[in-house]
Amino acid sequence: MSSSVQGVSGEDRLNYTKAESKAIRRRSLRLLGSMLAPMKWRVVLTAIVVVAQTGVRVLGPALLGLGLNEALPAVLENDDWGPTWFVAGAYAATAIAGAALLAWYDILAAKVTQTVLLDLRTRVFRHTQRLSLEFHETYTSGRIISRQTSDLDTIRELLNGGLTQLVNGVLYGAFTLIALMLLDWRSGVVVVVAFVPLAFLMRWFYRASQRAYRGTRIISAQVIVKFVETMTGIRAGKAFRTEPGNEKTFGKLSWDYREANMKVIRLFGTFEPALMAISAIAIGVVVLWGGVRITWGEFAVGSLLAAVLYVRNFFTPLQEVAMFLNSFQSASAALEKVSGVLEEQPSVPDPAKPVALPQARGHLEFDDVTFGYGEGKTILPDFRLDIPEGQTVALVGTTGAGKSTLAKLVSRFYDPTRGRVTLDGIDLRDLSQADLRRAVVMVTQEAYLFSGSVADNIALGRPDASYDEIVAAAKAVGAHEFIEQLPDGYDTDVNKRGGRVSAGQRQLVSFARAFLADPSVLILDEATASLDIPSERAIQKALQTLLADRTAIIIAHRLSTVEIADRVLVMEHGRIIEDDAPEALKKGDGKFAQLHRAWRESLV
Incomplete structure (x- = not known):
């Protein structure tokens, strides 16, 4: 049998040594990489589409600022509607292009997700059939069911919606910061300074949620195991009147599961208000500093509007990053468990060079x-x-x-x-x-x-x-x-x-x-x-x-x-x-x- 890092004996523990954690992460990444490798060109195309879609979306605030700075004065002073039609047409074009690229991205991402899930589900089923009787006598049926159901569903949620949230948060945030720097580097400096407390907040949330989500996955598996065990042995349970004891045990597990989820909710209850506070302070500083520079004649109203929109757009997707961390932590714990099953080796392996015995006599x-x-x-x-x-x-x-x-x-x-x-x-x-x-x-x-x-x-x-x-x-x-x-x-x-x-x-x-x-x-x-x-x-x-x-x-x-x-x-x-x-x-x-x-x- 494989070691406890790879096998079932260690995968349901809440705490790991650093070496074990690294080994488990490498194992999970190898598994994910092996499933994505056959689709590398589709993954590359998906990445190109999402970059293009994000770049198009970033143009919106700049076009609005251009409209206020150039198109509006042209209409008011010279009755010239040309710049207005240009800005409106460009804005509409970016909206249509962004929507089309987003739809294309959704289709490409869905195909990748479903292919990965098909591969993973088949691998788990095929591999658990190959494993020796020793494995099945120690690894409960409820845990196997958990790997094939709730764990794979969690991974599906990550691949379906989580990656989109990550792209919106990280890629869109990076593009937004670049656009803001090009528009007004002073406003960009405000965002960079605000990023310092934001980085500490994200780091704290990541570590705390990692522990919390691993706890929810462990207790979730225990709930499933108890339910399957009770229903499988329902005849013996009724014969010996174990219903009160089963109800008490299941109730305790359900309460622990509730408490584990409440811990996650409390983490978000701290993270999201802190994120909103940092965002509000950054926007307030940009508005104040931009307003002062407008009175000095160094800044335009349209540029200030664009800068405020960019700052808001920079912080808003970070909530989606938090949601991604939500999906990622849960899916990461699930992938650890699935990869642990796939890492198990049969204790009764097939011979490398089998000896043929087409017709045995029976000695x-x-x-x-x-x-x-x-x-x-x-x-x-x-x-x-x-x-x-x-x-x-x-x-x-x-x-x-x-x-x-x-x-x-x-x-x-x-x-x-x-x-x-x-x-x-x-x-x-x-x-x-x-x-x-x-x-x-x-x-x-x-x-x-x-x-x-x-x-x-x-x-x-x-x-x-x-x-x-x-x-x-x-x-x-x-x-x-x-x-x-x-x-x-x-x-x-x-x-x-x-x-x-x-x-x-x-x-x-x-x-x-x-x-x-x-x-x-x-x-x-x-x-x-x-x-x-x-x-x-x-x-x-x-x-x-x-x-x-x-x-x-x-x-x-x-x-x-x-x-x-x-x-x-x-x-x-x-x-x-x-x-x-x-x-x-x-x-x-x-x-x-x-x-x-x-x-x-x-x-x-």
């Missing part, structure tokens, strides 16, 4: 395997096991013995800490994902069904399977009868998580899915746990069909499922303490015999 071997989850205790210490091809092996033992861990290593959801797991003599780490997933299939207790038809769910491992092949697979495991009774048969939409079918029926569909995939190695991890005793007995024959001519690993607490195994392994503390045929173990006085007698007594 499995654990060769001096040691494994533990993360920094936790070792689950499998120096583990050895040889499973010949075509053999059905049952794993039994107490909870935590290492049975499911063994299955996850065979499926290569995790890699051994030391040693290797081989299939037909090839280290699983050397096989391509395509060959491995074709050779090894796991059926779990969850039996997840995706939205779509029953047929689509059965064909999950073989999307190109024909309708007849799908039906044949369902018949082989005893699922055909109940599927035919559904409203639309195999075309029935099961809804999210298989809501239209029972738990046992979902398990039968998952068996049909595995049968159709036709793997060389099949793992059943508590796969019959959702079935009642009569249903389990009814599918024993289907299980024998499913397991025939392939290597199989059965993990089950119900020992009835173990009866069909060729070999039983009893595990305890990550080690095999018994290994023999089920009949032989039942006749002994070991752990399996004790478990079997206890199971028989429970049936009576």
